[in-house]
Amino acid sequence: MSAPRSDSRLSVLARNVMPALAGAAAVLFWYGARLLMKPDQLFLLPPPQAVLKAMVEKAPALWAATLSTGEGALIGFGSAVAVSFVFALLLSLSPIVRAGLYPYLMILQMVPIIVIAPILILWVGAGLASVTIITFLICFFPMVVNTTQGLISTDRNLVDYFRMCRATKAQEIFLLRVPAAMPYFFTGLRISATLATIGAIVGDVFAGNSAGGQGGLGYLTIVYSARFEIAALYATAAVSCVLGFVFVYVVIALSWLALHKWHDSFSQSDA
Amino acid sequence: MSDEAIIELRRVRKQYGEGPVILEDVSLSARRGDFVTLIGPSGCGKSTILRLISGLSPVTSGSILVDGAEPQGAVEKLSFVFQEPTLLPWCTVERNVELPLRLHGEGAGARREVAARSLALVGLSERSGYYPRQLSGGQKMRVSIARALSVSPKILLLDEPFGALDEMTRDHLNEELLGIRQQLGWTAFFVTHSVPEAVFLSSRIVVMASNPGRIHTEIPVGLPYPRTVETRQSRDFQGLVAEVSRTLRSVERLP
Numbered sequence: 001m002s003a004p005r006s007d008s009r010l011s012v013l014a015r016n017v018m019p020a021l022a023g024a025a026a027v028l029f030w031y032g033a034r035l036l037m038k039p040d041q042l043f044l045l046p047p048p049q050a051v052l053k054a055m056v057e058k059a060p061a062l063w064a065a066t067l068s069t070g071e072g073a074l075i076g077f078g079s080a081v082a083v084s085f086v087f088a089l090l091l092s093l094s095p096i097v098r099a100g101l102y103p104y105l106m107i108l109q110m111v112p113i114i115v116i117a118p119i120l121i122l123w124v125g126a127g128l129a130s131v132t133i134i135t136f137l138i139c140f141f142p143m144v145v146n147t148t149q150g151l152i153s154t155d156r157n158l159v160d161y162f163r164m165c166r167a168t169k170a171q172e173i174f175l176l177r178v179p180a181a182m183p184y185f186f187t188g189l190r191i192s193a194t195l196a197t198i199g200a201i202v203g204d205v206f207a208g209n210s211a212g213g214q215g216g217l218g219y220l221t222i223v224y225s226a227r228f229e230i231a232a233l234y235a236t237a238a239v240s241c242v243l244g245f246v247f248v249y250v251v252i253a254l255s256w257l258a259l260h261k262w263h264d265s266f267s268q269s270d271a
Numbered sequence: 272m273s274d275e276a277i278i279e280l281r282r283v284r285k286q287y288g289e290g291p292v293i294l295e296d297v298s299l300s301a302r303r304g305d306f307v308t309l310i311g312p313s314g315c316g317k318s319t320i321l322r323l324i325s326g327l328s329p330v331t332s333g334s335i336l337v338d339g340a341e342p343q344g345a346v347e348k349l350s351f352v353f354q355e356p357t358l359l360p361w362c363t364v365e366r367n368v369e370l371p372l373r374l375h376g377e378g379a380g381a382r383r384e385v386a387a388r389s390l391a392l393v394g395l396s397e398r399s400g401y402y403p404r405q406l407s408g409g410q411k412m413r414v415s416i417a418r419a420l421s422v423s424p425k426i427l428l429l430d431e432p433f434g435a436l437d438e439m440t441r442d443h444l445n446e447e448l449l450g451i452r453q454q455l456g457w458t459a460f461f462v463t464h465s466v467p468e469a470v471f472l473s474s475r476i477v478v479m480a481s482n483p484g485r486i487h488t489e490i491p492v493g494l495p496y497p498r499t500v501e502t503r504q505s506r507d508f509q510g511l512v513a514e515v516s517r518t519l520r521s522v523e524r525l526p
Contacts, residue, residue, distance in 0.1 A: 157357045158357055158359065161353070162374070164325055164327055165370075165371050165374045165375075166346050171374055179361045182361070261361075262360045262361045262362075
């Protein structure tokens with residue numbers, strides 16, 4: 001019994017201390033890089049304390065922008081999840097529908113947002129609506145593809161078993177196919193959660209504006225870079241990163257809740 | 272046990288589309304309480320017979336009567352145990368066992384009661400809250416059998432249910448299966464590749480040949496029930512195993 005216990009103590013140590021050490025090394029490297037830079041280049045890499053200072057000074061603007069981007073990301077992501085789920089259900093029901101619609105889904109995915117953004121702005125105007133739609137478009141594809149794949153990959157033997165029990169189509173879908181698709185659904189959810197904040201920020205770069213309120217993090221990026229406030233740009237990047245982490249961690253927590261008891265992606269000792 | 276046939280196949284032929292003939296002129300009947308085992312080379316259509324009886328796929332010609340009705344109309348009379356345990360991995364053992372009742376719209380109270388009884392029969396009462404991945408292969412198969420029993424079937428169709436298990440577990444489950452049959456009295460159709468298993472379980476062994484799948488011989492097994500560990504040591508048992516093996520070898524040499 002002592003061997004596994006010391007093993008797990010080691011891994012707890014590794015999990016907590018190693019990232020801290022790596023972070024400290026990165027900060028040292030940061031200062032080190034500044035020592036090597038020519039004086040006229042130093043503005044490119046403001047020291048950590050300058051970034052922290054900018055973060056404090058710009059806190060109200062950053063906070064408001066984070067809320068705005070967060071709202072766009074959340075609504076776009078949430079509606080992508082809901083719509084993609086219904087869509088995936090429809091696609092899973094018929095190979096013919098799948099064959100008909102898949103190429104267009106691919107096209108939707110291939111069209112660069114940078115091209116769609118101006119069109120969207122013409123349609124719905126700049127602001128939160130455009131940002132939300134852009135986020136939706138970015139999140140939609142991975143969700144549909146993964147969920148559909150999950151719904152049609154149900155274990156053939158289980159489907160046979162349900163048919164043999166004369167299960168209704170609704171029972172087959174909601175008691176078998178949907179739960180069996182959950183691991184795939186959460187894979188899509190994780191990909192989309194990562195894309196959601198990126199999508200909202202990119203959308204905001206094109207479609208964000210401060211008219212009638214506050215722009216998001218993308219808008220702030222444009223403002224700071226126009227004003228040459230480099231430290232504030234770094235601060236905005238850091239805040240964006242944190243927002244992304246919040247999304248991803250919430251999804252990871254949800255997938256743990258839904259899957260850890262039965263799915264092999266979570267080890268048995270977690271159960 | 273009455274003499275009335277509970278399952279009757281008459282001149283059954285099965286062919287998928289224009290493909291090869293899977294079963295040709297198969298006539299077979301089982302009386303109430305029979306334990307019929309189908310054995311034969313791979314591709315002889317043993318499993319197909321079970322699928323036809325279960326109504327999962329229709330016969331090409333000929334007829335099947337299950338307790339006097341078409342297979343399609345006899346669903347609630349029979350239960351199927353597959354080669355794989357086919358449990359829902361996201362449901363606990365208890366939820367898996369009560370699944371067929373749930374699919375038939377049974378209330379929660381009745382479901383729990385039946386699940387508890389079925390799990391007791393296979394000796395897994397204390398595992399009811401476990402998830403399938405926490406069980407061994409033999410335990411999963413027991414759960415699968417408990418699930419099949421939860422609808423109180425008259426007929427149990429078992430398609431190589433113990434094929435993936437080690438010999439010790441298999442022997443043990445064979446004894447348990449006969450013990451449960453003693454209590455509940457269903458009729459069984461069983462498919463296996465193992466001759467000793469066939470002899471130990473069956474009241475009759477049907478040896479099949481392939482290309483096309485057909486019945487070669489029927490061998491009655493006269494060993495008295497209840498059968499126990501000692502049955503396997505008896506001279507009669509050994510003799511039957513030798514006879515069935517011999518027949519099986521001769522079948523495999525057939526064109």
